[in-house]
Amino acid sequence: MNQPTLNIENLQLGFKSHVGMSKVLHGISLNIRKGERVALVGESGSGKSVTARIILGLLQTLPTARISGVLEFEGRDLTKLSAKQRHALRGTEMSMIFQDPTSALNPVYTIAVQFTEVLRRRQPKLKKLLAFEQAAAALRQVAIDEPERVLNSYSFQLSGGMNQRVMIAMALINNPTLLIADEPGTALDVSVQAQTLDLMHKLVQEHQTSVLFISHNLGVVRDFADRVYVIYKGRIVEEGATQLLFSNPQHPYTQALMSAVPRITGGGIPNIPDVSDRYSDPAYIHPASGGEL
Amino acid sequence: MNKVILSLQNITKTFALGAHEVRAIDDVSLDIHRGECLAIVGESGSGKSTLANMILGIFEPTSGEILFNNSVLPAVRDLPLRRAIQLVQQNPLSSLNPRRKIAASLRLALDVHSIGDKNERQQKIGELLEEVGLTAEQQNRFPSALSGGQRQRVAIARALACQSELLVLDEPTSALDVLVQARVLNLLNELRAKRQLTYIFITHDLSVVRNIADRVAVFRHGKLVELNKVEKIFSSPDHAYTRGLIAAIPVVTQDEVLLRDSLGNDGSTGNHNLLGNKEETR
Numbered sequence A: 001m002n003q004p005t006l007n008i009e010n011l012q013l014g015f016k017s018h019v020g021m022s023k024v025l026h027g028i029s030l031n032i033r034k035g036e037r038v039a040l041v042g043e044s045g046s047g048k049s050v051t052a053r054i055i056l057g058l059l060q061t062l063p064t065a066r067i068s069g070v071l072e073f074e075g076r077d078l079t080k081l082s083a084k085q086r087h088a089l090r091g092t093e094m095s096m097i098f099q100d101p102t103s104a105l106n107p108v109y110t111i112a113v114q115f116t117e118v119l120r121r122r123q124p125k126l127k128k129l130l131a132f133e134q135a136a137a138a139l140r141q142v143a144i145d146e147p148e149r150v151l152n153s154y155s156f157q158l159s160g161g162m163n164q165r166v167m168i169a170m171a172l173i174n175n176p177t178l179l180i181a182d183e184p185g186t187a188l189d190v191s192v193q194a195q196t197l198d199l200m201h202k203l204v205q206e207h208q209t210s211v212l213f214i215s216h217n218l219g220v221v222r223d224f225a226d227r228v229y230v231i232y233k234g235r236i237v238e239e240g241a242t243q244l245l246f247s248n249p250q251h252p253y254t255q256a257l258m259s260a261v262p263r264i265t266g267g268g269i270p271n272i273p274d275v276s277d278r279y280s281d282p283a284y285i286h287p288a289s290g291g292e293l
Numbered sequence B: 001m002n003k004v005i006l007s008l009q010n011i012t013k014t015f016a017l018g019a020h021e022v023r024a025i026d027d028v029s030l031d032i033h034r035g036e037c038l039a040i041v042g043e044s045g046s047g048k049s050t051l052a053n054m055i056l057g058i059f060e061p062t063s064g065e066i067l068f069n070n071s072v073l074p075a076v077r078d079l080p081l082r083r084a085i086q087l088v089q090q091n092p093l094s095s096l097n098p099r100r101k102i103a104a105s106l107r108l109a110l111d112v113h114s115i116g117d118k119n120e121r122q123q124k125i126g127e128l129l130e131e132v133g134l135t136a137e138q139q140n141r142f143p144s145a146l147s148g149g150q151r152q153r154v155a156i157a158r159a160l161a162c163q164s165e166l167l168v169l170d171e172p173t174s175a176l177d178v179l180v181q182a183r184v185l186n187l188l189n190e191l192r193a194k195r196q197l198t199y200i201f202i203t204h205d206l207s208v209v210r211n212i213a214d215r216v217a218v219f220r221h222g223k224l225v226e227l228n229k230v231e232k233i234f235s236s237p238d239h240a241y242t243r244g245l246i247a248a249i250p251v252v253t254q255d256e257v258l259l260r261d262s263l264g265n266d267g268s269t270g271n272h273n274l275l276g277n278k279e280e281t282r
């Protein structure tokens, strides 16, 4: 019964096109325990969002995608689920904060309508007025001080950070077992970001939610995650407990990433090559983390 | 040559929302100097993107005037003006035509503005996209087949291709890993020096601001609350809100923790230690 919430082994992904097959994931293995916050960081275009979409079962519907590998959610084999079963998981047991909130929200419906739909996935008979109240309360928790106005708006009438918080609130409201947060803080000012992360942190502890946290902001990752996977060109290159990995990065790519973070103490924009043969060195797995449960 | 390239004079922008009125920008005046990089930071929802949209002529201010090279910007802009001021939008997916391949999208921008020799355009585009780190194969894809950061780079390359004078960059590197971010920021710096470009750089990433901006404008509730040189902002900010922001920056080194704490420990709104005192264990 001590199975991880999410278990991925040797996940491979390719996209077929008229010029042939382009491989994107070259065998990713990753697991998340119950209540654990795991960060996935790395190169832009290395395969973070596609991994998230595969977990949610969204990429499987794309005719050009070729996917293989082990995918288990609470011991259930995700690859064996029907499209309908996958759909039932989304928004209830698994939820996702998408990278581009403005386009992930539907511009044709008000936020209230979309929120009600999400709430009714768990509470099918929920009355409109009650849904509005629950949604408003959830928005207040992510530092939105005029929830009524936001709920009555369309996404294009809201700022980038407001849309992002709407997505965050929607993703959290049904108490998912697994939360996938793809760049959840990019449009938030640092105070609101801290507040939002604090909320996520609290909910995770309360409900033992497992989190896959995708971010380019290493400072945020250092504060939020228990464990980190570093990905480069579709391969995991380093894995370890957050503290260990930040204090003692071992893989050349991780080391380069760490030294490329601009510092608030100044010193200019670092000039470190973003491509190098050494970034493809074999993976380094820090001891006393990962695998064992 | 005139030092002020863009002048915002008592700009206010309100949106009507049913019976409600949203005051997105509230009486903002600000001069932007030719060749500088001015960062705009502040609260989420404080009107930064609204301001960008007004500079681009996408929205009209409710009141106030915007002067570009000393003349008032008209509601309807001719081609040269549209070319002179370019925007990289906060959400790159919504600004790229989903039915057009990347290279074709950029090609169209050059065709519209008749930039460069017709036969060389294709090659120019290829070079620029390569400079932001996109391969020839990726250039022939539709936007939906790119990652978030790859799309963001396409938007930057398109703005740069237009050889404008003023670039408004709304969260231009938020979807990039720090290595690619460094590459793009270094390219932006290089081109700014070479072509005397002016940047308005809107971002929540204060670590980037520290290392790229000359001056910083801090917004809150639609108002400009502080405008200062970047060194001043990060050593002795005037406004308590700015201090609170700096105190909340997520950082990666101990030196930064020290700097942040020395600025934020006056009981202001900073809350960098919200996450259960993790800081002390490191």
Ligand SMILES: Nc1ncnc2c1ncn2[C@@H]1O[C@H](COP(=O)(O)OP(=O)(O)OP(=O)(O)O)[C@@H](O)[C@H]1O
Pocket (backbone or CB within 6 Å): A015, A024, A043, A044, A045, A046, A047, A048, A049, A050, A051, A099, B144, B145, B146, B147, B148, B149, B150, B175, B176, B177
């Ligand atoms: N539909 C598709 N067809 C072909 N290639 C695709 C498709 N979708 C994504 N890709 C490619 O797969 C790779 C991984 O994309 P993904 O979106 O997972 O990157 P990412 O790690 O999330 O990057 P970012 O940090 O920039 O968001 C990218 O190189 C992208 O160009």
Ligand SMILES: Nc1ncnc2c1ncn2[C@@H]1O[C@H](COP(=O)(O)OP(=O)(O)OP(=O)(O)O)[C@@H](O)[C@H]1O
Pocket (backbone or CB within 6 Å): A156, A157, A158, A159, A160, A161, A162, A187, A188, A189, B015, B016, B017, B022, B023, B024, B043, B044, B045, B046, B047, B048, B049, B050, B051, B090
């Ligand atoms: N078209 C619109 N109709 C109604 N209200 C709008 C519209 N556009 C923006 N607003 C409102 O104006 C305010 C400022 O929004 P804006 O997008 O400029 O903020 P921002 O500073 O860019 O925030 P963020 O950092 O979150 O991107 C918000 O309250 C927003 O809801």
Ligand SMILES: [Mg+2]
Pocket (backbone or CB within 6 Å): A048, A049, A050, A099, A182, B147, B148, B149
């Ligand atoms: Mg992504």
Ligand SMILES: [Mg+2]
Pocket (backbone or CB within 6 Å): A159, A160, A161, B048, B049, B050, B090
């Ligand atoms: Mg904005």
